[in-house]
Amino acid sequence: MKMVIDMHVHPIFYKDICADEKELIFREDTFGVWKQGPMNFEEAFAEMDYGKIDKEVLLPLDVTTTEGGCIVTNEQISRLVELQPERLIGFASVDPNREDAIEVLKDAFEKLNLKGLKLNPSKQKFYPMDKKVQPIYELCEKMNKPIIFHAGMSWEPDTPAKYSHPLEFEEIFIKYPKLRCCLAHFAWPWVREMCMLMLKYPNVYTDTSVLYLDSPEESIYRLFCTDMGEHWSERAFAKQIMFASNTPRFRAFKIRRSIEKLPIKDSVKENILGKNAERFLGMVE
16 A cells, blocks of 8 residues: 545644644634544554554634634644654645735745645635635646635534535636645535536545544445445546545544445555545645
């Protein structure tokens, strides 16, 4: 097995950015996770090693105009990556409603060396093809930076699903055909709509950080063999599905274990667990 990359991690409890108790409470309340607490790298990496996961993509979220702050800032992501560059890959976020959104994003890419952008239309309260967001897409396409969008249902407080229905994104893929986009969480519960978009647009990806209502194994099996046709992941989407956990809400090693048990080819599992992420991130052609 080659490199395994978890494409969806929210580092709200990484101890090196948890010194401010007020800020930590804001993260817990805004993100909607209260059961965990700050952990050092040794603890976090022990769980990664148990799941045989080589790297994590860390996702911040700028909710300045809707919530009054950031769940994790771009600067905090950059600091974590500087401390552990062998294990961590950093993405940026920007609130599209900010007047200085383009300047903030340019600084994140050019000064902080962050590798892509995370947006959550439901949390940040915008429709994906709103005119105010399009300069952000143009910048990402120009700088060859991929975008991860939250899509589908969110458990976070105050996140209307209407902003993140997968069909709301389609005009992005038409207008910006070179832009690599991931609609996270398989856009659950709209899995078939997600599949339609991947069929039409080869630069559209999704990930496995799906809400599991049963055991992780049962939910991932249902996703791959019921919500999709049993052979779709092999025959149609072998290069567009990426491994992701949504840590700390879900556990990465459980999602990895569930993927390993799927009745699909080992070559497709290898793509899902790492190769597709390398392509999405621009690490390989």
